Amino acid sequence: MKNHTKIRCTWANTNDELMQKYHDEVWGKPVHNNQQLFELLSLELMQSGLSWKTILHKQQNFEKAFYNFDYHQVAKMEQQIPDLLQNTGIIRNKRKINAIIQNAKMMEQLEKQGTNFSELLWQFVNHEPIINSVKNHTDIPNTTDLATKISKHLKSIGFSFTGPVVIYSLMQACGMVNDHENDCFAK
Template identity: 65%
Template sequence: MKTTPATRCNWANTDDELMLAYHDSEWGKPNHDSQHLFEMLSLELMQAGLSWKTILHRRSGFQAAFANFDYHQVAKMEEQIPSLLENPAIIRNRRKIDAIINNAQVLVNLEHQGSSFNEYLWNFVANEPIVNSVVTAADVPSSTELAKKISKKMKQDGFKFAGPVVVYSLMQACGMVNDHLNDCIAK
């Protein structure tokens, strides 16, 4: 008996185990853990101008360099910037490293105001994931009006490197938006 191969989103049609695992178990899946959301924001901003595969293959390096994305610790890492800029396990872009530390500081301030990153982000979608009907990869936008609105608010609140494309990628990464193809096994 012949079996039909599993259908996945175009970008996950690969034999790269990390890409497959990320696609199948994380991307588009709702996540409400503020530390994980911070990790995804950090990785998405690091991806700007690069491929997701590049970032994913350095994820463990980022986790080690940025205290497993514990934003309380990352918020205090300004003195470690010189060593981060020499760390070959991460992308050594000063503006992006500064943005990660800055964004951690914003999250700590959010907590002091009685909120969490989870509440902050998920309130934009009334705590309900947006499940899009995606027939082909061409149906997936790089940004939306909602992502532009969130980006504008995030920038007003002090976040850096949080443009609409980064924000939309974050929304996809943490499951605020499900853009899996309709016939994808991970939908």
């Protein structure tokens, strides 16, 4: 009898169904929707210094706390910061919460200027995913020169908590970079 088990990246070989689903359906798949990109950016900055598993298991709480990452709503959340800091369902880090709100304001500002956030990001990869050859996930860098370049640009226009590591994680999450292992079914 043939084994029909999917071959996944090593990091997704887990019994954690949320991690498997994220690996199979999200990570490395191209995203061009501004609200989805804002959500991924927000989750990636929340993950900074923590495990992705922690963030993934709190994602629904984040969605509830941040209006499903509708950046127009999030941009107006400054007065809700004290409540967010009491919300045990999310990461209660004031710098990170402030950054999400600041980034929502920047998303709105870009929109008012006629700049599409997706277009802004994807132009850095000429609108085509970079497909890396990855034998083992431990070979994947935590950042690249391109992520540093994007980070500097985003910071220069007012985005917050968008360092090179956060940006490289975003690039992986939104499919600008495909870092699935070579033998992974999602490659």
